[in-house]
Each structure stands twice: as structure tokens, then as C-alpha cells.
Amino acid sequence: MGENHTRPLSEIEIRVKALETLLIEKGLVDPAAVDALIDTYEHKVGPRNGAKVVARAWTDPAYKQRLLADGTKAILELGYSGIQGEDMVVVENTPEVHNVLVCTLCSCYPWPTLGLPPVWYKSAPYRSRVVIDPRGVLKEFGTEVADEVKVKVWDSTAELRYMVLPERPAGTEGWSEAQLAELVSRDAMIGVAKVAAPGK
Amino acid sequence: MNGIHDLGGMHGLGPIVVEKNEPVFHHAWERRVFGMFLPLAATGAFGVDELRHAIERMGAPAYLNTSYYEHWLFAYETLLVEKGVLTQSELTTRRQQIAQGPV
Numbered sequence: 139m140g141e142n143h144t145r146p147l148s149e150i151e152i153r154v155k156a157l158e159t160l161l162i163e164k165g166l167v168d169p170a171a172v173d174a175l176i177d178t179y180e181h182k183v184g185p186r187n188g189a190k191v192v193a194r195a196w197t198d199p200a201y202k203q204r205l206l207a208d209g210t211k212a213i214l215e216l217g218y219s220g221i222q223g224e225d226m227v228v229v230e231n232t233p234e235v236h237n238v239l240v241c242t243l244c245s246c247y248p249w250p251t252l253g254l255p256p257v258w259y260k261s262a263p264y265r266s267r268v269v270i271d272p273r274g275v276l277k278e279f280g281t282e283v284a285d286e287v288k289v290k291v292w293d294s295t296a297e298l299r300y301m302v303l304p305e306r307p308a309g310t311e312g313w314s315e316a317q318l319a320e321l322v323s324r325d326a327m328i329g330v331a332k333v334a335a336p337g338k
Numbered sequence: 339m340n341g342i343h344d345l346g347g348m349h350g351l352g353p354i355v356v357e358k359n360e361p362v363f364h365h366a367w368e369r370r371v372f373g374m375f376l377p378l379a380a381t382g383a384f385g386v387d388e389l390r391h392a393i394e395r396m397g398a399p400a401y402l403n404t405s406y407y408e409h410w411l412f413a414y415e416t417l418l419v420e421k422g423v424l425t426q427s428e429l430t431t432r433r434q435q436i437a438q439g440p441v
Contacts (some may be wrong), residue, residue, distance in 0.1 A: 147436065153411060154367040156432040158374060160424055166381050180362045180374065217398035221376070242346030244390055245406065254372075257364075258356050260406045266348040278354060293346065296386060 184253035185324035188301060189219050195321035196306045205279055223250035223299060230303045236283045236300045237290045238329030240268045245292035247317055248301050252327055279330040302327050307335040342398040368407040384417045392416045
């Protein structure tokens with residue numbers, strides 16, 4: 139970064155460059171390793187991983203059972219594991235229960251299955267409000283949950299990360315795992331959205 | 339310990355702003371801040387819990403008025419100076435050099 143700038147660096151760009159160059163000189167940070175990590179989380183790890191987990195659970199009842207019993211282990215079966223996903227709990231949406239995730243204290247989020255969290259998830263408005271007015275927040279995301287459906291809010295911690303297993307939409311009978319995975323959005327696995335029926 | 343980071347249930351923090359097709363990073367500097375985290379943790383300079391604790395020690399106005407990766411940057415600077423990996427004067431001097439032009 140920083141080469142060929144046509145404008146002066148901002149204060150924060152200066153702070154970041156100062157820190158990184160000092161750490162490189164001290165041999166504490168290898169810029170190539172930094173580049174590789176950026177590439178991994180920008181291009182390789184993301185909610186498509188989680189969508190595959192969901193699609194597998196929708197098509198393989200035995201897998202779904204394992205996923206709900208031990209999320210970490212079942213997710214590893216598909217090859218997803220690692221930092222910020224060491225201890226995973228998967229919570230299932232049903233006709234009776236709708237689950238939604240937050241991290242009120244910071245930004246805990248299941249990196250191996252969903253990637254890095256969006257800004258709104260880390261923001262003060264979402265973190266403060268979803269625990270006291272979850273139905274109101276869901277409505278803002280365009281998600282209507284009927285009065286008789288119980289809404290559960292799961293507050294992630296540094297050690298424990300949640301992921302929502304959304305309900306499989308009607309009209310997808312006989313679909314392949316790959317087709318189903320295409321339907322599953324990041325927001326549905328956070329619980330602020332549902333998976334829409336195809337064609338809707 | 340509670341503090342400004344403990345936001346659950348607080349009122350009046352404004353609307354939730356959702357960005358459509360949000361990129362993973364919004365600025366090049368955010369990439370660098372993110373990418374330094376694991377290498378720094380691997381050196382044993384600090385752990386995840388210490389990082390979070392450093393963020394929680396930010397003052398309330400700074401916590402609410404700075405972005406997520408600025409929180410991380412603040413925590414790196416704080417912890418690395420506290421642990422003697424860097425000195426504040428090294429940081430200050432280097433920032434001045436960078437601000438003045440190519441090093």
C-alpha cells in the first residue's frame with residue numbers, strides 16, 4: 139500500500155503504515171503473510187461455505203442430526219474449521235422458533251462458515267437493539283415473524299459462535315445440494331432473513 | 339467488567355444501516371489492519387482476549403465514533419507499546435516521517 143499516492147495519506151493511513159513498517163523491520167510481521175491472509179478472507183472464506191453446510195443438512199437427515207449435536211465436528215466434515223470457528227453451535231429454525239445471532243460485546247462471528255461480518259453486524263445500533271426488540275429489527279430487514287413463533291436471540295462469545303440453520307423453503311423438493319446452496323444467503327444464516335421460496 | 343462495549347439493551351444508538359453488496363473491506367488500510375492480526379497473535383505479542391480488552395479500554399466517545407478496524411489498530415498500538423515491543427516515540431517518529439513524504 140501507499141505507493142504512488144496522488145493525495146496525501148490520511149491520518150489513519152499514516153498510523154497503519156507506521157505500525158506495519160516498524161513491525162516488518164523488527165521481523166514480527168511478514169508482509170507476504172499479511173497479503174495471504176487478506177486474500178484468504180477477502181476471496182476464499184465466506185458465506186458460500188455456510189450455505190453448503192445448510193444444503194447438506196437439508197438433504198441428509200443424518201448429517202443434520204450430527205450438525206445440531208456437534209456443530210464444530212459436522213462443519214469440519216465439509217472441511218471448514220479454524221480461527222473464530224473453534225466451537226460452533228448450530229441453531230435450527232422451525233415453524234415454532236426463529237433464531238437470530240448477535241455479539242452484543244464486540245463482533246464475534248463464525249469466520250470459517252460465514253467469512254468476516256458485515257459492518258451492520260458490528261455496529262452499535264444492531265448490537266444494542268436486537269436483544270430488546272428482535273421482532274422490530276427483523277422487520278427492518280424485511281423479515282416478518284408471526285406472533286405465535288418464538289424468537290430466540292443468541293449472543294455469541296469469544297469462545298462460542300453460532301450459526302442459524304434456516305428452514306428449507308417449500309417448492310424445492312428434489313433439488314440437488316448445489317442448487318439448494320445457491321438459495322441460502324448470509325443473512326439467513328445470521329437469522330435476519332429467511333430463505334425465500336424459489337421464484338419469490 | 340461492563341463498559342461502553344456492553345451495548346446490549348442500550349437505547350438511542352440510531353438506525354441499523356445495511357449496505358447492499360458490501361465489500362469485505364472498505365479501504366486498503368483496513369486490509370492491512372486485518373491481515374496483521376494473526377501474524378501478531380502468532381508472535382505471542384498478545385492474545386485475542388487481550389485485544390478485546392484493549393478495545394474495551396477505549397474511552398466511550400472514541401469507541402462509538404471510530405470504525406471497527408480503527409478499534410483493532412488502537413488495540414495493536416496500545417498493547418505493543420504496553421508490552422515493550424514498540425515505543426510510543428518510535429511510532430510518533432515514524433508517523434512524522436511518513437507524513438513528510440517518502441521514507
